[in-house]
Amino acid sequence: MPKPTLPQGTRDFNAETVYKRQYIFSTIRSVFERYGYQPLETPSFEQLETLMGKYGDEGDQLIFKILNNGLNHPDKKQKVQDAFDQVMAGKSSKDITERALRYDLTIPFARYVATHHGQLTMPFKRFQMQPVWRADRPQKGRYREFYQCDADVVGSKSLLNEVEFIHMYDDVFSALQLKVEIRINHRQILAALAEACGGEQWMTPITVAIDKLEKVGLEQVKSELISKGVSEDAWKKIQAYLEISGTNEEKITAAEQILGNIPSAQQAIADFKQILQFPSLTNLKQELMIDFTLARGLNYYTGCIFEIKSKEVAMGSIGGGGRYDNLTGSFGVPGVPGAGISFGVDRVYDVIEELKRFPTSVQAGTQVLFFHLEPEASLVAFNLMQQLRKSGVRAEMFHESAKFDKQFKYAEKKQIPYVIILGAKEVETNSCVVKNLTTGQQESINQSQLLQYVFEG
Amino acid sequence: MPKPTLPQGTRDFNAETVYKRQYIFSTIRSVFERYGYQPLETPSFEQLETLMGKYGDEGDQLIFKILNNGLNHPDKKQKVQDAFDQVMAGKSSKDITERALRYDLTIPFARYVATHHGQLTMPFKRFQMQPVWRADRPQKGRYREFYQCDADVVGSKSLLNEVEFIHMYDDVFSALQLKVEIRINHRQILAALAEACGGEQWMTPITVAIDKLEKVGLEQVKSELISKGVSEDAWKKIQAYLEISGTNEEKITAAEQILGNIPSAQQAIADFKQILQFPSLTNLKQELMIDFTLARGLNYYTGCIFEIKSKEVAMGSIGGGGRYDNLTGSFGVPGVPGAGISFGVDRVYDVIEELKRFPTSVQAGTQVLFFHLEPEASLVAFNLMQQLRKSGVRAEMFHESAKFDKQFKYAEKKQIPYVIILGAKEVETNSCVVKNLTTGQQESINQSQLLQYVFEG
Numbered sequence: 001m002p003k004p005t006l007p008q009g010t011r012d013f014n015a016e017t018v019y020k021r022q023y024i025f026s027t028i029r030s031v032f033e034r035y036g037y038q039p040l041e042t043p044s045f046e047q048l049e050t051l052m053g054k055y056g057d058e059g060d061q062l063i064f065k066i067l068n069n070g071l072n073h074p075d076k077k078q079k080v081q082d083a084f085d086q087v088m089a090g091k092s093s094k095d096i097t098e099r100a101l102r103y104d105l106t107i108p109f110a111r112y113v114a115t116h117h118g119q120l121t122m123p124f125k126r127f128q129m130q131p132v133w134r135a136d137r138p139q140k141g142r143y144r145e146f147y148q149c150d151a152d153v154v155g156s157k158s159l160l161n162e163v164e165f166i167h168m169y170d171d172v173f174s175a176l177q178l179k180v181e182i183r184i185n186h187r188q189i190l191a192a193l194a195e196a197c198g199g200e201q202w203m204t205p206i207t208v209a210i211d212k213l214e215k216v217g218l219e220q221v222k223s224e225l226i227s228k229g230v231s232e233d234a235w236k237k238i239q240a241y242l243e244i245s246g247t248n249e250e251k252i253t254a255a256e257q258i259l260g261n262i263p264s265a266q267q268a269i270a271d272f273k274q275i276l277q278f279p280s281l282t283n284l285k286q287e288l289m290i291d292f293t294l295a296r297g298l299n300y301y302t303g304c305i306f307e308i309k310s311k312e313v314a315m316g317s318i319g320g321g322g323r324y325d326n327l328t329g330s331f332g333v334p335g336v337p338g339a340g341i342s343f344g345v346d347r348v349y350d351v352i353e354e355l356k357r358f359p360t361s362v363q364a365g366t367q368v369l370f371f372h373l374e375p376e377a378s379l380v381a382f383n384l385m386q387q388l389r390k391s392g393v394r395a396e397m398f399h400e401s402a403k404f405d406k407q408f409k410y411a412e413k414k415q416i417p418y419v420i421i422l423g424a425k426e427v428e429t430n431s432c433v434v435k436n437l438t439t440g441q442q443e444s445i446n447q448s449q450l451l452q453y454v455f456e457g
Numbered sequence: 458m459p460k461p462t463l464p465q466g467t468r469d470f471n472a473e474t475v476y477k478r479q480y481i482f483s484t485i486r487s488v489f490e491r492y493g494y495q496p497l498e499t500p501s502f503e504q505l506e507t508l509m510g511k512y513g514d515e516g517d518q519l520i521f522k523i524l525n526n527g528l529n530h531p532d533k534k535q536k537v538q539d540a541f542d543q544v545m546a547g548k549s550s551k552d553i554t555e556r557a558l559r560y561d562l563t564i565p566f567a568r569y570v571a572t573h574h575g576q577l578t579m580p581f582k583r584f585q586m587q588p589v590w591r592a593d594r595p596q597k598g599r600y601r602e603f604y605q606c607d608a609d610v611v612g613s614k615s616l617l618n619e620v621e622f623i624h625m626y627d628d629v630f631s632a633l634q635l636k637v638e639i640r641i642n643h644r645q646i647l648a649a650l651a652e653a654c655g656g657e658q659w660m661t662p663i664t665v666a667i668d669k670l671e672k673v674g675l676e677q678v679k680s681e682l683i684s685k686g687v688s689e690d691a692w693k694k695i696q697a698y699l700e701i702s703g704t705n706e707e708k709i710t711a712a713e714q715i716l717g718n719i720p721s722a723q724q725a726i727a728d729f730k731q732i733l734q735f736p737s738l739t740n741l742k743q744e745l746m747i748d749f750t751l752a753r754g755l756n757y758y759t760g761c762i763f764e765i766k767s768k769e770v771a772m773g774s775i776g777g778g779g780r781y782d783n784l785t786g787s788f789g790v791p792g793v794p795g796a797g798i799s800f801g802v803d804r805v806y807d808v809i810e811e812l813k814r815f816p817t818s819v820q821a822g823t824q825v826l827f828f829h830l831e832p833e834a835s836l837v838a839f840n841l842m843q844q845l846r847k848s849g850v851r852a853e854m855f856h857e858s859a860k861f862d863k864q865f866k867y868a869e870k871k872q873i874p875y876v877i878i879l880g881a882k883e884v885e886t887n888s889c890v891v892k893n894l895t896t897g898q899q900e901s902i903n904q905s906q907l908l909q910y911v912f913e914g
Binding site: 003004005006007010011012013014015018019033034035036038039040041042043044045046047049050061062064065066067069070071072077080081084087088089090096097098099101111112114115121123125126131133135145153156158160161163167171277278279280283331332364365366372379382383386389390392393394395396397399400410413414 | 460461462463464467468469470471472475476490491492493495496497498499500501502503504506507518519521522523524526527528529534537538541544545546547553554555556558568569571572578580582583588590592602610613615617618620624628734735736737740788789821822823829836839840843846847849850851852853854856857867870871
């Protein structure tokens with residue numbers, strides 16, 4: 001019989017990995033909570049119609065659809081056959097599949113807000129940490145099941161939210177002992193570039209081209225845009241803009257000189273100025289950096305956009321977000337503005353792992369192994385163990401009476417730092433032997449002292 | 458546009474519910490850890506072949522299957538059409554669906570153990586708390602997505618595990634402030650009844666009939682079994698067995714008198730005696746009760762079986778488990794015995810909710826709302842808030858400058874217990890006003906004192 005396999009692009013997480021991941025999740029969660037964000041959990045699958053058409057044609061293709069149950073019911077035969085023909089034609093049909101796995105956390109959140117709109121206290125701040133599924137081709141660092149970690153606020157246009165997002169990124173990555181750049185830009189300044197080229201229709205070509213700047217260099221971006229019809233004059237503006245450098249204040253001044261006559265740029269610059277006046281931002285542990293080359297592909301952003309890059313490990317962004325105007329419009333509830341940020345937990349994990357910065361204390365393995373010796377003695381030992389457990393110590397007794405060797409080996413393999421030996425001899429003297437396997441030291445103590453014993457690690 | 462809906466049998470969990478559920482999960486988790494169990498997480502979907510045939514015909518029908526992507530590729534046309542014909546005939550086919558959502562946590566665990574068999578330190582103790590999906594008809598208390606919470610040990614036949622399971626149930630339900638009966642029985646004593654009737658083939662009819670005893674009464678059980686061909690003599694034995702009462706010790710003695718001549722009953726009785734000799738079991742907070750009418754439908758149990766009933770709320774079992782012989786046999790790895798228990802988290806939730814026993818401290822909502830007043834003052838307030846947050850206080854500032862009324866209303870709706878008022882006047886005097894909305898009391902304090910302020914709740 002062949003060994004069973006895992007579906008491509010999915011993973012088992014063993015105890016060590018689960019604890020490391022929990023450390024990341026709980027660090028993020030506690031920051032979210034300190035900023036007034038509250039948890040929401042939505043179902044793993046949604047009605048297919050809730051998801052379809054929200055992620056572009058490419059995204060639609062990557063949605064995992066769930067087969068309806070009971071397709072072989074005789075009454076349904078013709079209906080199902082027709083539906084199947086649709087599927088074969090690349091469409092989807094309710095008669096074959098009416099549910100699909102969550103593709104991100106944003107659309108389920110939008111669905112939730114649209115449904116409960118009347119009852120929510122606005123501004124409504126929620127965070128959500130749940131897996132999502134995408135039928136992407138698996139590759140290094142890209143999985144078909146992975147967690148997203150989002151915080152969003154809706155019903156508020158205040159830039160206070162942007163300031164808090166910067167602090168939240170600062171707090172999370174500082175708590176995780178990582179060094180990052182918090183890069184910030186504004187979609188309205190990109191809109192100003194588009195206007196300088198001739199109008200809104202330039203927004204997508206410009207953001208797409210700028211998005212590649214780091215990879216392909218300025219010359220390539222130029223030839224791409226020129227070939228698409230950008231004038232040399234307009235390109236000069238874009239180039240001057242892309243070459244802006246200096247402190248955040250110097251960058252703002254430079255941008256003002258290049259684009260300050262265009263209203264959308266004025267708005268972006270005013271927003272930047274308002275954000276930077278918050279004195280608390282001068283105390284960040286991480287680097288906050290206006291990055292005019294930041295574009296972010298997603299078209300629904302309308303204001304500030306964020307991206308986080310590790311300063312220690314070469315890797316794509318490990319977080320991102322931005323402001324959007326109309327979260328729930330596609331569900332018939334217009335006029336709900338908002339902003340949100342998200343953490344790339346799998347990449348954050350890889351960064352911490354590469355830097356070996358997971359604290360050993362995140363593991364919660366067994367601290368103490370009680371040896372299993374003579375039957376009578378094992379009952380005494382078990383009783384003691386129960387008292388230790390009640391006081392919070394993680395303890396085990398070896399499952400059966402066995403030679404010392406075998407029991408020591410079990411402790412070693414499971415990296416249990418302490419063993420307690422309590423045999424017939426110790427029962428007589430009301431004692432037990434505590435051995436620290438890390439140092440090799442052992443001592444005989446009274447059983448009643450055991451509860452006060454401090455087990456490190 | 459119609460409001461978007463949730464798929465039948467699924468739920469959103471708002472913040473209050475998430476926190477209450479987390480309280481249950483973390484209580485169970487910390488007990489699991491204290492007993493040496495370690496977390497495992499497996500993917501939400503498995504290869505369909507891993508799941509099919511493991512849950513009986515009825516179970517197979519309830520598995521959610523995932524439609525393969527790219528079905529409309531022209532090269533696949535004939536293959537997919539053939540596969541579809543199979544689906545219409547009630548079979549499943551890899552060319553249409555090769556993955557399916559997890560139906561329980563046991564089979565993924567078995568798959569994991571079979572795959573990693575050589576590398577695991579035995580006995581291997583794992584716990585797993587993840588959602589599972591079943592295409593069951595939704596009804597009150599039954600959902601299509603729900604969490605299971607399992608702890609299993611494999612590679613050990615020791616009854617120490619059963620003793621620990623009893624303690625784990627005791628610890629969890631005591632920590633949750635619930636009163637329960639921990640009911641225990643043994644599949645071998647049911648096997649002895651079957652032998653008394655004529656042989657193994659009676660095992661299923663007898664367990665099925667006994668399973669209904671509480672619902673239908675003794676007479677109905679009798680007529681069902683007699684109609685199936687159980688002799689009057691054999692029924693007398695069964696009846697005497699089902700009517701056993703008294704203390705656990707008295708029950709064992711009575712069972713010995715009725716069935717003691719049958720080897721499988723002897724084994725069950727020996728197991729009970731060995732378990733009950735553990736002195737720690739006399740200190741349980743919950744009631745441990747041998748219940749000879751306990752059958753548990755699942756056929757894979759071979760030794761002790763467990764079931765938990767609330768003593769305060771009428772409801773089905775809120776936990777269960779037992780010993781099995783051959784976890785990984787169907788994956789080609791024979792000879793892996795084990796035992797496990799599980800918690801019915803949704804029902805436990807309902808019990809605690811009905812009894813109003815969720816501690817209010819499980820909620821982690823905002824503790825302090827800073828009013829948003831004059832622009833200058835709000836910057837000072839924001840700075841102070843950042844210091845509070847760094848010390849762990851969950852705080853928010855109202856997102857924009859607004860009338861007192863509106864800001865108070867926001868605090869009330871969100872049940873934020875404290876507001877801090879810091880306007881132009883307070884900036885001048887370096888002070889701020891702290892108002893406790895629960896008591897209505899307010900006091901003006903120096904801003905530097907705020908960091909030492911104790912915010913209750």
